[in-house]
Amino acid sequence: MIPILDLTVQYRALKPEIDAVVADVFAHGHFINGPHVHAFEAEIAAYLNVPYAVALNSGTDALHLALRALDIGPGDEVITTPFTFAATTEAIGIVGATPVFADIDPRTFAIDPQQIERLIGPRTKAVLPVHLYGTPAAMEEIMTIAQRHGVAVIEDCAQSIGAKVGVEATGTIGDIGCFSFFPSKNLGAYGDGGMLVTRSERIADRVRALRAHGGAVKYHHDELGVNSRLDEVQAAILRVKLPHLDDWNARRRAIAQRYTEQLQHVPGLDTPSCALASLPVYHQYTVRVDQRDALRRLLSDVGIQTMVYYPTPLHLQPVHAHLGLGPGTFPHAERAAAEVLSLPIYPELDVLDQERVIAAIAMARQATVGV
Ligand SMILES: *Cc1c(COP(=O)(O)O)cnc(C)c1O
Numbered sequence: 354m355i356p357i358l359d360l361t362v363q364y365r366a367l368k369p370e371i372d373a374v375v376a377d378v379f380a381h382g383h384f385i386n387g388p389h390v391h392a393f394e395a396e397i398a399a400y401l402n403v404p405y406a407v408a409l410n411s412g413t414d415a416l417h418l419a420l421r422a423l424d425i426g427p428g429d430e431v432i433t434t435p436f437t438f439a440a441t442t443e444a445i446g447i448v449g450a451t452p453v454f455a456d457i458d459p460r461t462f463a464i465d466p467q468q469i470e471r472l473i474g475p476r477t478k479a480v481l482p483v484h485l486y487g488t489p490a491a492m493e494e495i496m497t498i499a500q501r502h503g504v505a506v507i508e509d510c511a512q513s514i515g516a517k518v519g520v521e522a523t524g525t526i527g528d529i530g531c532f533s534f535f536p537s538k539n540l541g542a543y544g545d546g547g548m549l550v551t552r553s554e555r556i557a558d559r560v561r562a563l564r565a566h567g568g569a570v571k572y573h574h575d576e577l578g579v580n581s582r583l584d585e586v587q588a589a590i591l592r593v594k595l596p597h598l599d600d601w602n603a604r605r606r607a608i609a610q611r612y613t614e615q616l617q618h619v620p621g622l623d624t625p626s627c628a629l630a631s632l633p634v635y636h637q638y639t640v641r642v643d644q645r646d647a648l649r650r651l652l653s654d655v656g657i658q659t660m661v662y663y664p665t666p667l668h669l670q671p672v673h674a675h676l677g678l679g680p681g682t683f684p685h686a687e688r689a690a691a692e693v694l695s696l697p698i699y700p701e702l703d704v705l706d707q708e709r710v711i712a713a714i715a716m717a718r719q720a721t722v723g724v
Pocket of ligand 1 (some may be wrong): 440
């Protein structure tokens with residue numbers, strides 16, 4: 354069986370170091386806002402080349418507190434993509450704001466900047482692009498439009514840590530970048546975790562207060578906050594992993610390159626693409642195929658696990674039914690949801706398994722398309 358992701362290989366490689374830091378935390382006994390959390394914030398800030406990084410409980414909280422820090426709430430609108438994980442719009446809903454969807458660019462699967470401008474109105478407070486699958490959204494165009502209209506940009510970088518547009522890391526281009534350390538992400542904890550980064554000291558201070566019950570000083574509370582801290586054990590583990598991230602992302606790119614070289618001529622299948630100036634990190638390697646579900650079954654029959662991220666665009670989810678956006682509203686997102694298939698990819702996936710995936714797809718395609 355070739356899984357889409359296997360986290361155990363990485364743990365085996367790092368076991369002595371990880372076990373040692375976890376034991377260190379248990380021994381020093383400083384479990385909340387301890388030395389590893391502070392060091393990890395500084396290391397992420399340095400890695401991304403951004404002045405402020407605030408460690409949080411999850412990527413969802415990073416998005417939610419980003420909106421809070423910008424005073425976005427009831428009556429406000431946030432323009433985002435319908436083709437993403439539910440947490441993106443969940444964060445908008447948590448603060449009482451309304452998501453306004455724009456269709457995607459079918460080539461990058463990210464929000465289409467051309468759709469954004471006509472949706473900007475007096476209630477628009479922010480644009481929230483998602484670097485889906487680790488492929489950067491069209492940040493240059495998005496920033497130009499946002500600046501023209503004076504709206505903020507919050508980047509959902511849950512899948513894109515290490516990805517760049519030119520020399521700039523995703524998450525440092527807009528006003529706020531939101532990262533997730535969910536175990537399956539490119540930099541994954543052994544539990545939940547997240548990080549908010551920004552160039553604004555004011556925003557960083559506000560989020561530091563919000564994550565600790567709404568007050569910068571203990572037992573003093575200026576506003577309603579939450580309890581959203583990255584715990585010391587996860588920070589210690591993430592510090593062991595961060596120095597490996599660039600190498601892991603490079604290996605993901607090498608796997609993606611092999612997949613693309615070998616799959617680009619398979620009939621009825623489109624390999625992923627991204628803008629020339631951008632450096633993707635292939636959180637997922639996602640192709641488009643017709644008769645997707647048939648291919649998925651055939652691959653499963655030969656022991657190859659694939660996934661569909663995501664089968665239903667958010668405007669068609671029950672949680673957003675009150676927006677009244679029926680099928681056909683966002684044709685590119687809907688088509689993507691019907692056609693995408695993510696193949697096994699993780700840094701330790703060996704060449705033999707990559708070749709097996711490629712061969713199985715070529716065989717299966719012959720069976721389904723009949724060529
Ligand atoms: C994983 C993910 C999130 C949420 O991150 P959590 O840490 O699981 O809360 C948000 N947006 C996208 C696109 C994601 O993939």
